[in-house]
Amino acid sequence: MADSARVADVSLTHIQSFVAVAEECNVGRAARRLHLTQPPLSRHIQALEDELGARLFERTRGGMRLLPAGEAFLRHARRILAEVDAAVLTVRDVAGSRAGG
Amino acid sequence: MADSARVADVSLTHIQSFVAVAEECNVGRAARRLHLTQPPLSRHIQALEDELGARLFERTRGGMRLLPAGEAFLRHARRILAEVDAAVLTVRDVAGSRAGG
């Protein structure tokens, strides 16, 4: 259909979850960092992998290790989050400067 | 705390909704384009404005017109969506080339 490669069902929440897990190499720790529990975070990763159609982590005995696809995604993920942050700040700045003076 | 300006509750869905409305200058039309109905889309915009703490559109008699804050956000929004698209494609490419050969 004409919807092309639509942004799919990837959500910012899933992306944040992914980055946290990638950095901690451990779902439980990442969960705490996100003020979440392990099961939903585990499902976030699964949902993301499912949506992307690619496995992002290797489940090892000790935790989670990034696969090549995961490393590629991580670079984009960080940029996306940074861009969202920038967008929020920009808007608040523009609106603030108009409202404030 | 260190969560600072965290990506907040802005969601990709809201961003997509915003872009559609910005381009159509009309909630109903944008809704159809997104395979949605007008009320939820109207709520997306409100939620986004609420989250950002800034009004993005001026509600005029004929529809929606971007305010300065909205124009600023639109530029970021397009970049975010493009970045997400790129991320998805990259991952599928990396995973595909490894799986396929």
Next chain:
DNA sequence: GCGTCCAATGCTGTTTCGGTATGGCCGACA
């Protein structure tokens, strides 16, 4: 074998979300 550490899964209560129906506003037109 037993205890430990990890991620995954089953289940459930709550929250979120989209759709329908409706309201309020304003201009066009007769």
Next chain:
DNA sequence: TGTCGGCCATACCGAAACAGCATTGGACGC
């Protein structure tokens, strides 16, 4: 002036999504 049509916002409700708890299952160390 009264009606019609187009617009966005709100009220309400049923369905889907989500987080948390409890538990399972796999792998290592002792």
